[in-house]
Amino acid sequence: MIDVTELTKRQGRATVVDALSFTAAPGRVTGFLGPNGAGKSSTLRMMVGLDRPDGGTVRYDGVPYERLRRPLHEVGALLETESVHPGRSGRSHLRALARTHRIGDRRVAEVIELTGLAGAERRRAGTYSLGMRQRLGIAAALLGDPAVLLLDEPVNGLDPEGVVWIRSLMRRWAGDGRTVLVSSHLMAEAALTVDDVVVIARGRLLAAGPLEEIVSGHASPGGSLEEAFIRLTGGPADHSAGAGAGAGTTAGAGAGTAAGAGRSERGSTR
Secondary structure, eight states: EEEEEEEEEEEEEEEEEEEEEEEOOTTEEEEOOOOTTTSSSHHHHHHTSSOOOOOOEETTTTTEEOOOOOHHHHHEEOOGGGGTTSSBBHHHHHHHHHHHTTHHHHHHHHHHHHHHHHTTSSSSSGOOOOOHHHHHHHHHHHHHHHHHHEEESSSTTTOOHHHHHHHHHHHHHHHTTTTEEEESSSSHHHHHTTTTEEEEETTTTEEEEEEEHHHHSSSSOOOOHHHHHHHTOOOOOOOOOOOOOSSSHHHHHHHBBBSSSSSSOOOOOO
């Protein structure tokens, strides 16, 4: 379980994350959605201790990240694909990271195979395409076989086969009773993957709840997540005057949850 409470981050006079609160439940994929610049990446960085918040807390099963005894085994994160030294091979990068948590080469080989890096793992990371760097970042996130997976725009740079693969991986991870939080600004893709939705803009919570409730409460009958998202964020096709606030949780800069009961299936993951 991820519990984010009143999380706040300021940069100069700007507030990039504004008293943001939400939860992500085990056994479910939670979509962390917002337009570019909404504060998604800033939030995720604070969630793994890369940036210090100006206020609020993040807890994993009640424990702050900095107090986790074996963080790589408990929270795996894909945040920045450019953090790998370009002269180091993908395998060397994973082995170095694994050693910090006493993870053996056998697990390194497993994640290389799992993420489709086999055959390219001895190449220098500087020669990797964007899609290959994404796969390497995902392999690093999976090293500790974590209970929580945080993925920031994981389909960036992936070809269609890779998109299907990461979608299947997230569904399988949640199916094992783990917690998956995935950020995206691609609504059509998110709608195929997520159980719950957290929508933010300008660092503030706009809505949170089960996918079906967010769509039914903020889109026209038979509408889509994309339509609900546009209405909530005030995009160019905004029809918010007609959008109801009945389903899900909506807010300005306040608290909300995304943990709705009951898991729903949405089409094939293949």
